[in-house]
Amino acid sequence: MRVVVAMSGGVDSSIAAALMVEAGHEVVGLTMALYDAGAQERRGRGGTCCSPAEIDLARRACDQLGIPHYTVDERKRFTAAVIDDFAREYAAGRTPNPCARCNEQVKFGPLLARARALGAERLVTGHYARIESGALLRGADPSKDQSYFLFAMDRALLDVVEFPLGTWTKQLVRAKARALGLPNAEAPDSQELCFVPGGDHGEIVESRAQALGLDLGALEPGEIRDSAGTLLGEHRGIHRVTVGQRRGLGISAERPRYVLKVLPESRTVIVGEPDELDVHSVIVEDVRRLADIDEPEGMFASVQVRHRGVAHSAIVELEGTRARVRFDTPVRAVAPGQAAVFYAGDQVLGGGWIRST
Incomplete structure (x- = not known):
């Protein structure tokens, strides 16, 4: 079949494309330009996801694999849905989760529309997660699992999206990339937000707050x-x-x-003091369901409240798009604005955004 692979420029998406080629599919690589990174790269601060340097790596990887590559301009959408949300959340005293917002608002829906316009039957990404029998599951490698960031996917996408790296480890991915001679085989993983090079998010918040007309006095x-x-x-x-x-x-x-x-x-x-950080329950809003979960009296689940964090046993009391999560034991340092994702074993049941503790 014809498939579109979302190509970030990193090694993961390149190997996802390679696996689709090896499976005999007709593969097209699409890379999204998400923000204006030219000035950052001229200052030696580039090399993050979807920057000009990474877009060039994606193009070179596609050349190596013998597949076409296109760049899609999504800067306006990314600014409105991710960067501006980032600024508003910090200005409101919350800690945003831009990677989850990007997956929710930018990566899957718009890319799937592009894929369908190209006549593709599947959208493929390099996320470390699994989709089996219409369910979203954790990636097999706990150190790379990215299911936490995917909880806000539209449930209908589970029938048309593929994560071929769901059972892979990073070591296997890099070994495969070296064997194929891909230009990004040894490219380091990005450790910072793509639009905040150098880690100074305050500068981004201040500039976008001014552009959005937010109350600068709050900052x-x-x-x-x-x-x-x-x-x-x-x-x-x-x-x-x-x-x-x-x-x-x-x-x-x-x-x-x-x-x-x-x-x-x-x-x-x-x-x-540290023990004052302990939280017994949280209020979660804008809840999304990736499974049939309608138990207003409460359901048992494991709830993860930060990326790389462990999942905590809890009772989740659902009411429409709102939920109260009551933890079995206190959880430390829960930040409003982050995602709370509900699991049953490896399956993602759904999740939402923490509003208060």
């Missing part, structure tokens, strides 16, 4: 107080802190202090 410095109300210092803006943070707060104390809460109305950051 000004404010007080840091402990849970008893004692003034300890001043922060540089609520968009520069997140729940659980210890370093970079600019305060001196006898013992380490961690961010417990961010109060956007007063621009106050509350810090405290």
Whole structure:
């Protein structure tokens, strides 16, 4: 069949394309240009997902595999759906999850539309996850599993999307890439957000907040107080802190202090002791269902509240697109704005966005 492979420029998507070629399919590579990275690369800060350098790597990989390659301009959509959401969430005192938003809003729906316009029957990506019998499952390699970022996929996509690396390890992927002589066989994995090179997300939030007409006063410095109300210092803006943070707060104390809460109305950051970070329940909104889960009285599930985090046993009480998650044992440093993803074993049942703890 004809399939479209989403090509980021990284080795994972290149091997996904190679596996489709080896399976005898007619393969087309599509790469999305998501943001203007030209200036960043001129400053030596490029090489992240879908940057010009990575787009060139994707093209070269397609040449090596003997398949056509096209670049799709999705910068406007990415800015509106991901970068602007990122700015709004931080300005509201929450910690956003742009990778999950990108998968939800940019990567799958628009790419599938492009694939269908090209007459393709399948959309293929290099995610480390599995789809079996219409269910989304964790990737077989726990160290690379990306199912957490995929919970907001439209359920209908499970019939037309393929993740050929779901049973692979990174070591096998790189070995395969070396054997095929792919130009990105040794390319390092990106360790930062694609549109925040250097890790200074505060600069991005400030520039987009101004463009969006948000209240810039909400991003000004404010007080840091402990849970008893004692003034300890001043922060540089609520968009520069997140729940659980210890370093970079600019305060001196006898013992380490961690961010417990961010109060956007007063621009106050509350810090405290490690055990004050323990959370017993969270409110989750905009819940998506990837399985038949309608048990308002509560269902048992494992709930993951951060990427690379463990899944915690909990009771999930669903009511429409809202849920209360009650953990069996306290969970430390849960940040509003992040995703809470519900699992039954390896299967993703659904998930939503943490609104409060």
